[in-house]
Amino acid sequence: MKRKTKNVLSQIGLRTSDSPISWLMKTKIERPNLVSLAAGFTDNESLPLSISRRLLNELLEDEVIGRAALQYGTTAGDDALRELTAKRIEYLDKSSSDKDMANIAKRMVITHGSQQFLYILTEALCDPGDIVLVEDPTYFVYLGIMQSRGLNGRGIAMNHDGIDLNHLERVLESLRRSGELKRTKMLYLVSYFQNPTGRSTSLLIKKGALDLLKKYEKAAGHPIYLLEDAAYRELGFAGQSDSSVLSICDASERVIYSGTYSKPFATGVRVGFGVLPEDLLAPFLRIKSNHDFGTSHLIQKLVFRALDSGEYFKNLEKAQRRYQFKANVMYDAICNYFPEVVKWQKPDGGLNFWTELPRSMNTGLKSKFFQEALNQNVLYVPGNLCYVDDSTRRTPSNEMRLSFGAASEKEIRKGIQSLGNVIKRK
Ligand SMILES: Cc1ncc(COP(=O)(O)O)c(C=O)c1O
Structure with a gap:
């Protein structure tokens, strides 16, 4: 930050640090071939495109309702x-x-x-x-x-x-x-x-x-x-x-x-x-x-x-089925490609799998593990980012959040296989 800018910012302007998610998202945009199991995005195919088009048209076709909405x-x-x-x-x-x-x-x-x-x-x-x-x-x-x-x-x-x-x-x-x-x-x-x-x-x-x-x-x-x-x-x-x-x-x-x-x-x-x-x-x-x-x-x-x-509700049912399918794809891939030392549990909903590696494996943003995963073209959310700064306990650094929300079926398999290779090499 330039010195002059530093002098003008408020306490909150100075204090607020970069969000790691912005960095993860930027990395994905800069490297389109990267499989991102990090993104918090939802499934593109389940987005209610035609429904929204029709409902917005109906809304704006009505003079009174349309003007009120605007x-x-x-x-x-x-x-x-x-x-x-x-x-x-x-x-x-x-x-x-x-x-x-x-x-x-x-x-x-x-x-x-x-x-x-x-x-x-x-x-x-x-x-x-x-x-x-x-x-x-x-x-x-x-x-x-x-x-x-x-x-x-x-x-x-x-x-x-x-x-x-x-x-x-x-x-x-x-x-x-x-x-x-x-x-x-x-x-x-x-x-x-x-x-x-x-x-x-x-x-x-x-x-x-x-x-x-x-x-x-x-x-x-x-x-x-x-x-x-x-x-x-x-x-x-x-x-x-x-x-x-x-x-x-x-x-x-x-x-x-x-x-x-x-x-x-x-x-x-x-x-x-x-x-x-x-x-x-x-x-x-x-x-x-x-x-x-x-x-x-x-x-x-x-x-x-x-x-x-x-x-x-119709769209929601579709989305739920789609996420369940993707969760199953990730489940099968983890069963196939992750060694037994990795602990994890299949979720009943949501968008993520949480995986725990042996304590000796550091998954943090600056770790060799993270770099090797990037070299293998796969991105995940390092688990330590999800822990509040609390000096009364040790912050675990051997976990990963893997999201099946945005990635395609093929990407999920490929991403998990690549991560499995990185884990096996450690
Ligand atoms: C746990 C949780 N709460 C809140 C939000 C905020 O979501 P939104 O602002 O899109 O409603 C998110 C987004 O990922 C989330 O994961």
């Missing part, structure tokens, strides 16, 4: 889309009677992707130096938000059905003893087919986590929120999964839910949503108003029409 909307988002989104959550949660569910639409904000929801929420709750508890490992782009905003993190160990509640309690207790609980604002869980591990958190664990957070809020002097990021909720392969935190009785003032239309419909629409406790809604909307005073009205109308016409 106007500004409201900061909270389109009422009709919020109603349908709330109904969808109720359906997925198998509960329509609970009183907390009743006002979900009123507590909902439509955002520019769920990424914007996560950002604004974090901005509304946390000052530099505050603490967010995250899964170990977690969604690494959220770690970017934390880094940029000067937050500290503590990693909570994971089991196969979500976080380890005993560990959560130990961390909360140690924060209480050190006086840092006052700075602890929330626990962030990516609860369905987690990015990066593919694991899901059971409702039991979510309830257990919420009880623990409530137990420690007196010592904190404020609520410690449970933020559930359900970005991959609709990308399951095998029927319905557990209900969300919104279904937990009398929890509406302590839980926050974040969802998206990116993954189940089209990443390019950049429409996400979140449900907030009533107390947080107004501060959130004030900040969002400064960001953009509302998400693209036209695109919200497109998503509404897709849901209302049922086209959304």
